[in-house]
Amino acid sequence: MESQYNPQQIELDAQHYWEKNQTFKAKEDPLKEKYYCLSMFPYPSGSLHVGHVRNYTIGDVISRFQRMLGKNVLQPIGWDAFGLPAENAAIKNKVPPAQWTDQNIQHMGRQLRRLGFGYDWDREMSTCKPEYYHWEQWFFIKLYEKGLVYKKNALVNWDPVDNTVLANEQVIDGRGWRSNAKVERREIPQWFLKITAYADQLLNDLDTLTGWPAQVKTMQRNWIGRSEGALVHFQVADMADTLQVFTTRPDTLFGVTYLAIAPEHPLATLVAAKNPSLKGFLAECQTGKVAEADLATIEKRGIDSGLRAIHPISNELIPIWITNYVLMDYGSGAIMAVPAHDQRDFEFAKKYQLPIRQVVARSLTDLSFDIDKQPFIEKGVLINSNHFDGLAYAEARDAILQQLLKDNKGEKQVQWRLRDWGVSRQRYWGTPIPIIYCDACGTVPVPEKDLPIILPESIEFDGVGSPLKKMPEYYNTTCPNCQGAAVRETDTFDTFMESSWYYARFACPDQSMKMFDERVDYWAPVDQYIGGIEHAILHLLYARFFHKAMRDLKLVQTDEPFLRLLSQGMVLKDGAKMSKSIGNTVDPEDLIAQYGADTVRLFVMFAASPEQSLEWSDSGVDGAYRFLKRLWHMVFQQVQQKPTQQELLAPTPAQKDFRRLCHETIQKVTDDIGRRQTFNTAIASMMELLNAIYIFAASPHHNAALTQEALQALLLMLSPITPHITHALMYALGHSEAIVNLPWPTVDVGALAKDTLKFVVQINGKMRAEITAPAHADNKDLEHLALNDENVQRHIGEKEIQRVIIIAKKLINIVIK
RNA sequence: GCCCAGGUGGCGAAAUCGGUAGACGCAAGGGACUUAAAAUCCCUCGGCAUAUGCCGUGCCGGUUCGAGUCCGGCCCUGGGCACCA
Numbered sequence: 001m002e003s004q005y006n007p008q009q010i011e012l013d014a015q016h017y018w019e020k021n022q023t024f025k026a027k028e029d030p031l032k033e034k035y036y037c038l039s040m041f042p043y044p045s046g047s048l049h050v051g052h053v054r055n056y057t058i059g060d061v062i063s064r065f066q067r068m069l070g071k072n073v074l075q076p077i078g079w080d081a082f083g084l085p086a087e088n089a090a091i092k093n094k095v096p097p098a099q100w101t102d103q104n105i106q107h108m109g110r111q112l113r114r115l116g117f118g119y120d121w122d123r124e125m126s127t128c129k130p131e132y133y134h135w136e137q138w139f140f141i142k143l144y145e146k147g148l149v150y151k152k153n154a155l156v157n158w159d160p161v162d163n164t165v166l167a168n169e170q171v172i173d174g175r176g177w178r179s180n181a182k183v184e185r186r187e188i189p190q191w192f193l194k195i196t197a198y199a200d201q202l203l204n205d206l207d208t209l210t211g212w213p214a215q216v217k218t219m220q221r222n223w224i225g226r227s228e229g230a231l232v233h234f235q236v237a238d239m240a241d242t243l244q245v246f247t248t249r250p251d252t253l254f255g256v257t258y259l260a261i262a263p264e265h266p267l268a269t270l271v272a273a274k275n276p277s278l279k280g281f282l283a284e285c286q287t288g289k290v291a292e293a294d295l296a297t298i299e300k301r302g303i304d305s306g307l308r309a310i311h312p313i314s315n316e317l318i319p320i321w322i323t324n325y326v327l328m329d330y331g332s333g334a335i336m337a338v339p340a341h342d343q344r345d346f347e348f349a350k351k352y353q354l355p356i357r358q359v360v361a362r363s364l365t366d367l368s369f370d371i372d373k374q375p376f377i378e379k380g381v382l383i384n385s386n387h388f389d390g391l392a393y394a395e396a397r398d399a400i401l402q403q404l405l406k407d408n409k410g411e412k413q414v415q416w417r418l419r420d421w422g423v424s425r426q427r428y429w430g431t432p433i434p435i436i437y438c439d440a441c442g443t444v445p446v447p448e449k450d451l452p453i454i455l456p457e458s459i460e461f462d463g464v465g466s467p468l469k470k471m472p473e474y475y476n477t478t479c480p481n482c483q484g485a486a487v488r489e490t491d492t493f494d495t496f497m498e499s500s501w502y503y504a505r506f507a508c509p510d511q512s513m514k515m516f517d518e519r520v521d522y523w524a525p526v527d528q529y530i531g532g533i534e535h536a537i538l539h540l541l542y543a544r545f546f547h548k549a550m551r552d553l554k555l556v557q558t559d560e561p562f563l564r565l566l567s568q569g570m571v572l573k574d575g576a577k578m579s580k581s582i583g584n585t586v587d588p589e590d591l592i593a594q595y596g597a598d599t600v601r602l603f604v605m606f607a608a609s610p611e612q613s614l615e616w617s618d619s620g621v622d623g624a625y626r627f628l629k630r631l632w633h634m635v636f637q638q639v640q641q642k643p644t645q646q647e648l649l650a651p652t653p654a655q656k657d658f659r660r661l662c663h664e665t666i667q668k669v670t671d672d673i674g675r676r677q678t679f680n681t682a683i684a685s686m687m688e689l690l691n692a693i694y695i696f697a698a699s700p701h702h703n704a705a706l707t708q709e710a711l712q713a714l715l716l717m718l719s720p721i722t723p724h725i726t727h728a729l730m731y732a733l734g735h736s737e738a739i740v741n742l743p744w745p746t747v748d749v750g751a752l753a754k755d756t757l758k759f760v761v762q763i764n765g766k767m768r769a770e771i772t773a774p775a776h777a778d779n780k781d782l783e784h785l786a787l788n789d790e791n792v793q794r795h796i797g798e799k800e801i802q803r804v805i806i807i808a809k810k811l812i813n814i815v816i817k
Numbered sequence: 818g819c820c821c822a823g824g825u826g827g828c829g830a831a832a833u834c835g836g837u838a839g840a841c842g843c844a845a846g847g848g849a850c851u852u853a854a855a856a857u858c859c860c861u862c863g864g865c866a867u868a869u870g871c872c873g874u875g876c877c878g879g880u881u882c883g884a885g886u887c888c889g890g891c892c893c894u895g896g897g898c899a900c901c902a
Contacts, residue, residue, distance in 0.1 A: 043902050084901060156900075167900040215821060219897075222820050292898050296818040325818095329899090344818090418899095425900065494900070534896060536821075541899095569822090570896070577896080606842070607829060613822085613895065620829060623842045626857095633857090676833065684831075684841035691841095694858095760837045765883035767837050768869090791869065805882060811836050815882045 001639055001732040005632035007596025007725070014727040015116055023740055024118040026074040028522045035071035036523045037063040038503055040531030040539075041078045044104035045085055048111045049578055049585045050604065050616055051532065051571040057601045057721075058568060058610055058679070059530045060117045064720035065673050066528075067118075068744035074523055076506040077112065077119040079105050081128035082430045082495045084167060090429075090461040097429040098457040101128060111589060115597045116723055118740075125509045127498035128429075132505065134452035135515040136497055137434040141445045142553055148194045151443070154329070154422050155264070155290045158186035162464055165426040171289045178463070185286050187264065190424035191433060191491070195545045199224055199416045201559075202544055211564030213611070216536045223537050225417025230401055232336065232410040234259060234309040237317055241267060243309060245336045246415045250404070251396040254385035255338040255359035257349065259309050259320045260302065262328035267320070271305050278303060278322065285324045292327070300325045300348050312409035313400070314386065323348070329419055339375065346375040359384045360393075421542065423494045428459065428466040430492030438479035438486040447480050453488070466490060499539055500546035503529070503561055516555050529562035533611075534577075536567055566677055569613035578616065586616055598722035599625045605679040605721055627687055628725055631714070634693055635729045638711055641704045654701040656751075658692065662710040663751040665689045669717045670744070683721065689714055708733065713745040761786045762813040763795045771812075779806050786812045 018024060028034075039059030042052055056077075063075040079101075086097035093100070105126060112119070125132055143149050157166040161179035165188075170177045195202075203224045206217045229248035236243060243259060261268055263285035272278040281303045288294060302323035309318045325344070326335055339349030339356040349356050358371040360380045369376050379393035388396055404410030424433065432453040434446035446453055456474055459467040468474050468490040479486035507520040525547075531539075540562070547561040570577050573584040591600045603624035608614045651659070665685050672682035693710050696702060712733060719726040719739050730739035754775055759782065761769040769789040773782055783804050786792055796816055803815040 040902095045902085080902075165900075169901045219821050223898085225820095290900085293818080296898085298818095421899080427900090495902070496899095499902085532896090532902090533822080534902080537897060538899065539902080572895075575894075603842095609830085611822090612830090615829075617829065617843090620843045622844095623829095627842085629856090671833085678831095678833085680829095681831070681833090681841080687841055762836080762883070765836085765881090770837080794869090803882065805836090807836055811883090813836080813882055 001636060003636055005629050005725070007598060007628075010728040011114075011116060011597050011724040014724040015113070017727065017738060018116075018118065018740065021738075023738075024073075024075065024120050025122060026072070026076075026120045028519055029072050030522070032072035033070070034074065034523060035063075035066040035528075036074045036526045037066065037528045038076065038506070038526045038530070040529070040535065041080050041499070041502060042108065043080045043083055043085070044101055044108055046104050046107070048108055048588055049571070050588060051578055053115065053588045053600060054571055054604050054610070054614070055530060055532065055568055056112065056115065056117050057604055058566060058677075059528075060601075060723075061605065061673065061679060061720040062528050062530070062566075062677075063118055064723060064740070065744065067740075068716070068720070068742070069674075070743065073118075074506070075117075075119055076123040076509075077117070077121070078123075078125040078502060078506065078509075079127065080495065080499050080502070081105065081126045082492075082498060084169075084427070084429075086429045087427060087461065087463075091463040096457060096459060096461065098128065101126075101429075114592060115588075115601065118723070123506055123509045125502075125505065127431075127495075127502065128455075130452045130454050131512065132502075132509075133431040133455075133498070135505070136431055136493065136501070137446070137451050137453060138448060138515060139501070139550070139553075139555075140493075140497075141434060141448070141451075143193060143549060144445050146549075146553070148197060148549065149191060150194065150420075151189055151191055153187040154190045154192075155185050155187055156190075156426070157290055158184045160184055164463075164465055168289060168291045171291075174288050182287055183289060185288065185290055188426075190422050191435075192420040192422050193545075195421045195542070196416060196418055198545050198548050199226070199418050201548055202418075202541065205544075205559055209560060209563075209565070212562075213565060213567055216533075216540070216565060216567055219536050220541055223418065223541065227415050227417075229413060229415060230404065230410050231413040232312055232404060233408075234312060234318070234336070236267070236320070237308040237310055239307070243267070243320070243334045244332045245334050246331050246413060247336055248415075249338070249341065249397075250400045250410075251379075251382060251391075251393055252338040252341045252359055253311075253313065253336075253400050254382075254388070255340045255357050256311065256318060256336045257339055257355040257357055258337045259318060260323040260326045260335050260337055260348075261305070261320060262326040262333040263322055263324060264328040265322070265326075265333045267307065268305065268322045271307060272322075275306065278305065281322065295325065295327065298324060300344070300351070302348065302352060312404060312407065319354075321352075330417070331415060340371050341375055341377060343375055343377065357384060364390055421494075421496075421545075423497060424491040425494055426466055427492055428455075428461065428468055430495060431455070431497060432468075433489040433491050433493060435489040436477060436479060436486050437489065438482065438484060440484055441479055441481040441486075444479060444481055444486070450480065455492075466492075468492075496539060496542050500542045501550065503543070504547075504550070504556060520555075521557055524556055525558045525560060526562045528564045528566065530566045530568060533567040533569060540565075566610060568610045569608070571614050571616055573616045575615070586618075591618075591621060595621060595625045596724070598628060598725050602628065602683065602722050606683045607680070609678045609680050627690065628722065630694070631690060631718075632725065632729065634690065634697070635711060635715075635732055637697065638704070638707055639732055639734075641707075651703075652701050654696075654699065655703055655706060658696045658701070658710070659706055659751045660754070661689065661692050662706075662713060663747050663749075666713055666717065666745050667747045667752070670747070673720070679721065682717075686714060686717055715739065716742060716745045757809055759786070759809075760811045761789060761792055762811065763792065764815060765813060768792055768795050782806055782812055786814065 039055045063073050067073045081101050086101050089100045090097045157171050159166050159176035159179050161181035171183050227248050230250040232245050234243040263282050272282050302321045305320045305322050307320040337345040339345040340358040361383050362380050382388045382391050382396045432455050434453050436444045475488045475490050477488050503526050504520050504524050507523040508517045511517050543561050550556045578585050603621045668685045669682045672678050715726045715730050726739050756772050757775050759771050769791045771785050773785055799816040801816055805813040
């Protein structure tokens with residue numbers, strides 16, 4: 001064994017061993033319990049950043065840990081290869097997106113290998129390859145056949161100078177990022193997936209996901225947003241139209257003083273045609289971004305449409321306003337406004353001097369509330385509501401609903417916040433949508449036998465619109481039905497489509513005849529999924545939806561794709577998310593060159609618990625490196641000793657303490673890695689154990705067999721985190737089997753026993769002393785011992801003792817007057 | 818604006834179910850070894866006092882024998898808001 005730790009050499013040796021022995025090649029074995037561990041696959045942006053290292057190290061630690069517990073582990077890796085950055089790079093560097101993406105995959109693949117992650121590289125796949133997106137196109141057609149796909153108009157950001165649809169990210173302060181032109185909201189036809197058909201399942205099944213963080217489930221619940229209420233029909237005066245308005249507060253129906261409709265609402269378009277001032281207002285509403293965050297923060301504005309609606313019970317005429325804060329995409333694009341009992345409506349009514357009519361009060365007699373100052377949001381008793389006056393919230397709600405039902409002017413309704421998923425993108429670098437348009441036959445899905453529709457890769461890319469729209473050789477085709485001339489859809493899929501099913505495809509990436517084969521039944525679902533908290537809603541919801549849709553097509557057998565979820569925090573630098581666009585990334589390659597992969601892995605795992613966001617700083621890496629050097633040195637020292645394997649017949653108290661610490665550490669590290677997934681505290685405990693080994697080795701009680709036991713346990717526990725150095729050191733300690741094939745250490749319960757326990761003694765909750773008591777002492781003994789303490793006596797003095805609270809194995813609190 | 822997190826020493830953090838606040842590490846200061854440096858090892862390290870005390874976990878208030886942890890109200894930072902991935 002070398003006396004010096006040389007990470008570069010030993011890391012190559014270990015990696016060579018794993019490769020040569022195909023250590024991480026996963027084979028289906030019905031006799032072994034499987035464990036599928038997956039970190040969210042990367043977008044090949046160019047090179048790895050620290051966030052990737054964190055993500056993939058967590059996955060590797062869990063995979064290697066489960067392997068040591070005897071599971072048949074699958075840990076695959078692939079590339080989420082379609083996306084916008086490749087198009088940007090294509091414009092900037094005049095290189096086709098496919099070529100740019102492939103280069104990045106090559107480079108990042110090398111970086112992942114250098115970090116020593118235990119992937120089954122034979123399953124590597126890229127979503128931009130036809131072998132992959134073939135089955136996405138096939139699945140889309142299956143959904144189409146099931147009626148889960150439809151086309152409708154939807155809003156996009158339109159750059160009127162570049163004549164291009166812009167992503168929200170490409171709109172900066174309301175202007176196109178390249179043209180600097182004011183962005184307009186424009187409606188275009190787009191394909192949608194009916195995720196709302198699964199809304200109830202997506203909501204209810206969250207309760208079965210016991211391995212998911214509560215925070216993520218709450219976010220999804222709120223996003224899906226189930227609410228119960230009423231759909232109220234407001235007849236438009238002097239017109240045939242009816243406005244269908246959803247409300248969660250039917251009890252406030254008599255407080256409605258105006259209705260508000262979205263600028264894109266058909267009624268708005270209709271009346272604006274004859275009214276120039278309305279037309280002007282609608283045009284103003286059309287500028288700006290389509291993102292909800294922008295719509296929610298803009299100044300609320302509106303204009304009286306001149307139309308009137310008839311109140312469904314009182315028959316009063318109510319003005320219909322066109323406003324910029326009602327979303328056409330949400331519900332019916334129209335709302336009823338009750339300024340007296342809703343904050344937003346109140347503010348709008350104040351601004352435009354619309355009437356505010358209080359219809360709910362704390363009681364019939366308590367009318368002290370000043371409705372002119374602020375809205376009354378609470379539930380209460382109805383007033384000013386005809387014959388409904390005096391009814392409390394629940395009765396009022398039911399009575400009004402009954403009346404609406406009777407008159408055929410409303411019904412009970414469950415409303416969801418979740419909207420259908422628009423999957424069309426007016427971009428080149430994505431999966432072609434397998435649809436053909438024929439003048440004679442209409443919309444025709446591409447037949448299975450003609451799949452995949454291959455995206456042409458050698459193209460000219462100028463940034464103005466999709467190149468596919470300028471390629472007749474691509475879009476001109478024949479109709480599968482009538483064989484007449486027809487054109488292809490030139491839009492491509494949202495890239496969330498690829499990431500919604502890749503986890504299942506990893507079970508059989510080489511299957512060329514179908515989407516999945518029987519191997520998916522062995523590996524799915526994913527036992528542990530790891531990824532950034534920024535994916536808590538969209539990606540995870542879409543993947544859950546796909547999984548359920550695949551289940552209903554008998555492609556998978558389970559209800560949910562991911563059993564346990566670890567949402568890792570963001571890696572921040574200078575207080576902001578690390579990203580290439582901000583330019584604050586840290587390249588892990590420099591750190592690997594200086595310290596080796598083990599130090600980088602160790603430090604990233606040590607710096608914070610995985611769910612916390614991590615403010616990146618290079619300082620501290622030295623500490624991780626120093627720890628590994630100390631570990632190397634201690635094993636080197638131990639190897640010179642020739643330890644006796646003989647057990648100690650009469651260990652000294654110091655030797656018992658040392659062995660207890662060793663087994664307490666095994667217990668804690670097992671719990672920290674397996675249950676808590678707090679790798680940072682596991683590492684801290686292992687550092688404490690190494691510190692204790694140093695002290696023990698230098699003490700007169702030193703025993704080589706005990707040190708050997710502790711060092712072996714330490715190497716085994718460290719091996720998921722720093723697999724290379726532990727590979728070398730376990731051989732050095734005299735093992736002939738590679739550490740990667742050895743089992744996780746077990747706790748000797750006998751070693752944990754203690755003769756005495758330490759108690760903190762408090763007086764009125766303040767710590768005043770620490771006492772040592774025999775392990776078997778009862779509460780009386782403990783109270784006696786505590787009261788006998790000199791410092792405790794001094795603090796009690798002449799005062800009267802009221803209570804003594806004893807918390808087992810921990811604490812004694814004496815309450816005095 | 819709405820939803821979800823977080824705020825603890827000079828710094829990264831820990832405190833798992835309401836029970837010793839600051840484990841573990843970084844930086845810094847002091848010392849040992851060395852011709853010297855690096856490396857390594859030892860000691861100190863929240864603030865104020867100076868023997869066993871007081872204060873201290875974003876701010877204000879509450880519950881409790883006891884609050885970083887629970888409750889109410891604020892402030893600030895981060896993530897998401899459906900076309901970044």
